[in-house]
């Protein structure tokens with residue numbers, strides 16, 4: 001998979017894309033991430049990328065021109081890339097979208113800054129606006145990194161064992177189960193007995209129970225959106241008691 005990022009702060013991506021699994025995936029050739037500076041596509045000597053808003057008001061707006069030129073150039077070398085613009089007003093990014101994007105051959109992510117980008121860019125290119133949540137960031141770079149992290153780990157071969165992602169939160173449509181590691185007792189707190197029992201069916205039941213419990217506590221609305229099995233319903237009854 002190839003990910004192209006357009007930003008006026010390319011240095012923000014330096015460390016995140018070199019570190020950890022993302023860095024390894026790039027080294028292994030599973031993932032290509034290129035970061036381009038939108039300023040390189042401006043045409044004046046001041047490398048201008050923003051200007052005052054028509055209609056007045058505080059703040060600056062990112063000009064359409066440099067972004068358009070950057071997109072034209074990058075799109076030339078790609079077949080049918082998905083074009084995403086980070087925006088607080090976009091469609092909400094979620095695990096389903098991450099799954100979908102992980103199957104794309106190439107993605108271009110445009111990072112907004114200031115008050116956002118000149119709206120006409122959305123008419124010049126088939127761009128989808130994407131938001132990572134109902135809050136406002138100062139720029140789209142952190143949002144782009146969130147999306148890259150979520151999408152990259154779904155690219156086959158990214159994680160040591162592909163199964164490693166199968167029991168993540170949202171893989172089941174509900175939240176994840178709690179994890180424990182050594183020591184078995186820490187400050188008087190013991191790991192639940194069932195997890196050291198070696199009894200796989202019981203461990204599985206316990207994990208499903210804990211995941212459902214956490215979902216009921218923190219995100220009850222998710223339970224409305226998934227199909228609950230008979231066992232789930234039984235476990236939920238137990239939890240509610």
Ligand code: SAH
Pocket residue numbers: 085086087088089111112113114115116117130131132133134135136137138139140141143
């Ligand atoms: N005036 C804008 C906010 C601009 S914030 C508005 O009211 O919507 C500056 C940039 O940060 C945006 O252009 C966008 O690229 C990015 N950004 C802010 N919040 C975001 C979010 N929740 N998800 C994705 N990108 C976001």
